[in-house]
Amino acid sequence: MSFDLVLFGGTGDLAWRKLMPALFQAFRHGTLPEGGRIIGVGRDDLSDVQYRDQIHLRFDSVELAKRPNTEEFTRFAALLEFVQMDLTQPDDYTRLSTKLAQRQADTVVMYVATAPSLFATVCEQLASAGLNTPQTRVVLEKPLGHDLASNRAINETVRQVFDEKQIFRIDHYLGKPAVQNLFALRFGNALFEPLWRREHIANIQITIAEELGVENRGAFYETTGALRDMVQNHALQLLCAIGMEPPINSHADAIRDEKLKVLRSLKPWTPETLVQDVIRGQYSSGTIAGSPVAAYREEAGVNPHSHTETFVALRTEISNWRWAGVPFYIRTGKRLAGRDARIVVNFRPTPHAIFNSQMGMANRLVINLQPRDGLELHLLAQGQNNRRNSQTLSPVQLDLDFDKRFGSERVGAYERLLLDVIDGRLNLFVRSDEQEEAWRWVEPILDHWHNDTHGPRLYAAGSWGPSASSAMIARDGFCWAEES
Numbered sequence: 001m002s003f004d005l006v007l008f009g010g011t012g013d014l015a016w017r018k019l020m021p022a023l024f025q026a027f028r029h030g031t032l033p034e035g036g037r038i039i040g041v042g043r044d045d046l047s048d049v050q051y052r053d054q055i056h057l058r059f060d061s062v063e064l065a066k067r068p069n070t071e072e073f074t075r076f077a078a079l080l081e082f083v084q085m086d087l088t089q090p091d092d093y094t095r096l097s098t099k100l101a102q103r104q105a106d107t108v109v110m111y112v113a114t115a116p117s118l119f120a121t122v123c124e125q126l127a128s129a130g131l132n133t134p135q136t137r138v139v140l141e142k143p144l145g146h147d148l149a150s151n152r153a154i155n156e157t158v159r160q161v162f163d164e165k166q167i168f169r170i171d172h173y174l175g176k177p178a179v180q181n182l183f184a185l186r187f188g189n190a191l192f193e194p195l196w197r198r199e200h201i202a203n204i205q206i207t208i209a210e211e212l213g214v215e216n217r218g219a220f221y222e223t224t225g226a227l228r229d230m231v232q233n234h235a236l237q238l239l240c241a242i243g244m245e246p247p248i249n250s251h252a253d254a255i256r257d258e259k260l261k262v263l264r265s266l267k268p269w270t271p272e273t274l275v276q277d278v279i280r281g282q283y284s285s286g287t288i289a290g291s292p293v294a295a296y297r298e299e300a301g302v303n304p305h306s307h308t309e310t311f312v313a314l315r316t317e318i319s320n321w322r323w324a325g326v327p328f329y330i331r332t333g334k335r336l337a338g339r340d341a342r343i344v345v346n347f348r349p350t351p352h353a354i355f356n357s358q359m360g361m362a363n364r365l366v367i368n369l370q371p372r373d374g375l376e377l378h379l380l381a382q383g384q385n386n387r388r389n390s391q392t393l394s395p396v397q398l399d400l401d402f403d404k405r406f407g408s409e410r411v412g413a414y415e416r417l418l419l420d421v422i423d424g425r426l427n428l429f430v431r432s433d434e435q436e437e438a439w440r441w442v443e444p445i446l447d448h449w450h451n452d453t454h455g456p457r458l459y460a461a462g463s464w465g466p467s468a469s470s471a472m473i474a475r476d477g478f479c480w481a482e483e484s
């Protein structure tokens with residue numbers, strides 16, 4: 001099957017850091033279908049050779065094991081071409097059209113990795129140039145809009161040009177191996193399903209912590225913040241994967257219907273819960289991995305009096321038969337104590353205690369997304385040192401490390417998702433109604449913050465965020481997993 005992958009934003013940060021390395025990995029693994037072309041699109045005046053050289057140079061910042069050797073790069077580079085375009089100019093789309101017409105590929109992927117303000121323009125222009133053929137798929141990167149209204153406006157324009165089945169809204173968290181394994185754990189094994197409900201689960205914690213700050217994206221981040229950047233999409237998609245009902249089959253719409261139901265069941269915000277159950281923070285200076293780092297307000301492109309949040313912790317509930325009353329805590333932030341993304345499922349304690357035990361760490365399932373990718377089951381057991389007092393149990397852990405189990409050459413998130421687009425598999429992409437529902441749910445928080453002059457609470461870089469985040473969860477009698 002031949003394909004043309006047109007990469008709008010072909011000289012942008014995402015292309016260098018994620019997309020090209022992912023395409024190269026697919027090429028190296030032999031999973032990229034043969035007979036493909038990757039056509040970078042950008043404003044610069046570059047020849048194909050110059051574009052290839054730039055990509056070659058950028059591979060120097062990719063981790064060593066994922067860098068091509070000279071021979072590999074030469075073969076990969078043969079797939080790469082470049083088209084200079086001003087995305088607002090109709091004539092430039094005619095040139096693209098001529099290029100695509102040189103060979104009628106079976107599948108054409110239009111990957112729009114540009115600023116969201118250009119999504120509608122690009123799609124309209126593609127249609128005017130006759131480039132929205134049935135063989136075409138369009139990939140839209142997040143953030144898809146800034147709020148519900150702008151998200152809807154983008155979706156409406158794109159849907160006038162492409163059928164929903166041609167639209168691949170990417171959330172790279174869905175491509176992470178741990179998320180596939182969460183689906184496998186829940187719907188491929190019968191063991192946990194009877195326990196996966198309010199009768200047995202005390203609370204669920206979703207943490208996406210980063211050590212990185214805003215890097216060179218200060219200006220973008222300043223108008224975005226953690227709620228839009230991470231919660232509206234990645235964290236809510238994880239919550240859906242944990243909370244959804246088993247789909248009737250593995251088709252894309254069956255899965256997306258169930259995720260949508262979760263989003264629709266999220267407890268609506270009230271003036272009280274907006275104050276008590278949502279904590280926003282912003283990093284001040286501190287220490288990460290032994291080195292001092294600057295405060296967010298000192299980053300390039302950031303307002304020195306900024307109120308943009310770099311941390312969010314919140315509490316919500318899924319108001320349905322399975323989950324009523326179970327708190328779901330979400331926490332994400334930059335410049336936190338470690339790079340750590342995981343979902344912690346805390347089961348209820350035994351109804352009656354006959355042993356002395358340290359309950360804190362037990363009765364818990366941890367789904368690790370990164371840096372490790374695996375499952376931990378925390379139980380209580382009799383340790384060998386318990387000769388004197390057999391009534392005392394100690395925490396132990398069953399540990400499944402997927403990288404060790406399946407080898408380190410596993411398929412990365414973008415690699416997996418790019419191959420899914422080329423093959424036309426929509427399961428791991430977000431439907432417009434899911435996305436709109438997620439915006440509808442976060443919007444009251446945005447409005448509340450807009451009217452609240454206090455701004456975010458400061459936290460030291462290298463910590464776990466403002467102490468109010470621990471106080472919020474302590475009100476329910478629980479604590480974050482690392483505090484237990």
Ligand code: BG6
Pocket residue numbers: 172210229341
């Ligand atoms: C992106 C956000 O969607 O996800 C970034 O825009 C964030 O701010 C990144 O750093 C995190 O992704 P990952 O895969 O490194 O956890």
